[in-house]
Amino acid sequence: MTVPDTTTARLSKEPPVYTHAAKVIVVGEATVGKTSLIVRFVKGIFKPSYILTIGVNFYVQDIYLPNRVLRLQIWDTAGQERFGPIRRRYYFGTKGAVLVYDKSSEETFQRLEYWLKEISQHAGDIPVILVGNKADLKEIISFERGKQFAMAHRLTFLEASAKTGHQTVRLFNLLAFQVSNYLSRHY
Numbered sequence: 581m582t583v584p585d586t587t588t589a590r591l592s593k594e595p596p597v598y599t600h601a602a603k604v605i606v607v608g609e610a611t612v613g614k615t616s617l618i619v620r621f622v623k624g625i626f627k628p629s630y631i632l633t634i635g636v637n638f639y640v641q642d643i644y645l646p647n648r649v650l651r652l653q654i655w656d657t658a659g660q661e662r663f664g665p666i667r668r669r670y671y672f673g674t675k676g677a678v679l680v681y682d683k684s685s686e687e688t689f690q691r692l693e694y695w696l697k698e699i700s701q702h703a704g705d706i707p708v709i710l711v712g713n714k715a716d717l718k719e720i721i722s723f724e725r726g727k728q729f730a731m732a733h734r735l736t737f738l739e740a741s742a743k744t745g746h747q748t749v750r751l752f753n754l755l756a757f758q759v760s761n762y763l764s765r766h767y
């Protein structure tokens with residue numbers, strides 16, 4: 581007779597709290613604040629120093645929606661050009677995306693079309709939330725410009741600051757809500 585491993589036995593009796601799980605991806609140019617937004621949301625902290633993401637990273641957060649608990653598997657990707665081939669392999673199976681630009685940088689806004697194309701090519705017609713990050717800095721891209729772009733491409737739009745925490749919780753709650761609706765429609 582084999583002796584049961586008590587640790588495994590105890591773990592296996594505990595049902596996961598979440599009822600649904602979904603993979604989501606965060607993309608956009610390098611330094612726009614993708615990692616900072618996720619870390620602010622998941623850990624509640626902000627680091628002023630820039631540590632570039634190499635390839636991809638992975639975070640998990642459970643979101644309590646009215647009808648379900650959704651486990652978001654948040655894939656934080658590298659915006660630097662040289663990581664493109666690695667990043668593009670991680671779109672498979674994503675059910676939602678956050679597309680980030682830096683409100684204080686025209687260049688990152690100009691690249692949004694490129695990112696939308698990459699999302700639709702590799703992940704299909706998934707919900708996308710457009711985020712103008714760094715709302716605490718001197719504004720180059722106005723709220724109106726961001727909103728116009730979002731409306732033209734049928735994206736949800738908000739401005740946020742990973743530094744102050746402005747709208748960061750709302751961002752991921754909105755994402756969870758939209759992903760949850762997407763799951764209901766497609767699965």
Ligand SMILES: Nc1nc2c(ncn2[C@@H]2O[C@H](COP(=O)(O)OP(=O)(O)OP(=O)(O)O)[C@@H](O)[C@H]2O)c(=O)[nH]1
Nearest residue numbers: 611612613614615616628630633659714741742743
């Ligand atoms: N003032 C301000 N700085 C921010 C904000 N968000 C991020 N930063 C800073 O911007 C720099 C880049 O942030 P990251 O989160 O590493 O950017 P990233 O988009 O993950 O960059 P890659 O991983 O290279 O693609 C860091 O120095 C952050 O501290 C913000 O809302 N306001």
Ligand SMILES: [Mg+2]
Nearest residue numbers: 614615632633
């Ligand atoms: Mg990063």
